[in-house]
Amino acid sequence: MGRTKKKRATRDARRQPGARQRTAPPYPQAEIERVMRLWERAIDSGLIDGATEAKYHLGPDGTVLSVAVGRSGQVLANGERLTPSAAERLRKEMPRLAGIVTFYESNQRAGLGLQGAPEEGMVRLPQTAAPDPMPPLDKKALADAEAATAVLVLQGKVTEPVGAMVIPAQRGGLLFAVGGRDGELYVNGKALTRQWADQLRTQLPELSLDVDRLQAMRAEWLDTPPKDRTLALAGACTDPNCSTPH
Known part of the structure; x- marks a missing residue:
């Protein structure tokens, strides 16, 4: 009799207006697409190579944190360099993923990249588009x-x-x-x-x-102490659309 009452109480609770079964949150497709556009911009701006693998973490509130290592070896988050100010802003924007942001920030300081990161998902970033023909020099x-x-x-x-x-x-x-x-x-x-x-x-x-x-x-x-950068660009220009007179 006691077991029957318990089952009935559970059933009645489910019928209450505020009682709902827990369900997995919907896949944040729109947010994933937004983050991928940020990565495309990072590729176009030279921060990261195309076809690099990026890790991603999904928050229960529909937020997305995607991280990868850029050309300079620095951790990038959602297409930008994970500087202290960027990390602080991301923690405010996605508080449910603040701990993960702090993890990558600590890794960045220690030079560990993505080592030891929680496993959740991986995505390959888009390939870099072919360059346009070189325009005439003004x-x-x-x-x-x-x-x-x-x-x-x-x-x-x-x-x-x-x-x-x-x-x-x-x-x-x-x-x-x-x-x-x-x-x-x-x-x-x-x-x-x-x-x-x-x-x-x-x-x-x-x-x-x-x-x-x-x-x-x-x-x-x-980010580094000032020094003479006279020749810094001499070997840094690998863009086919860049004309370098040296």
Whole structure:
């Protein structure tokens, strides 16, 4: 009799308005697709190679954390470098995955990459698209950029424009990047601050991803003590769409 009462009580509880059976959360397809677009942007900007494997973790609230190791050996999370500020923001955005974010942040500090990460899932990132044909070089824009860089040389910020990276745009204009003696990255005669990067994207919208790539490079430079970066770009340009006059 006691067992019958217990079964009946359980059945009645299930009929109560607030009582629901636990079910697995739906697969966050839209969020997965959003994160994959972030990885595509990271590939285009040169942070990571295409076809790299990335781990992913799904939160019970539909959030997604995807991590991989970039070209520089640094841990990337959802397509960006896992800096302290990025880790803090991710913990706020996905509190149910905050512990996993902290795990990868600790690994990053120790230089361990993804070692010892919890097993959940793996996904292969998309292959890098084939480059577009090289556009013609805008000689006037090149002369203007070289003149602006010559001013940096006179100011002692750049030793000489050796190893400069030149990226032309299809409809005229270009990006002329050169490393400085102070560890700074200068583009078209100015330090590549966030404000100047935004202006360059407005002036040369078709080179926005190249600006992203240069910003990522500058961020990596600023993570280490300043040193003479005069020749830093000489061997760093592997983009078939990049014209390098060295």
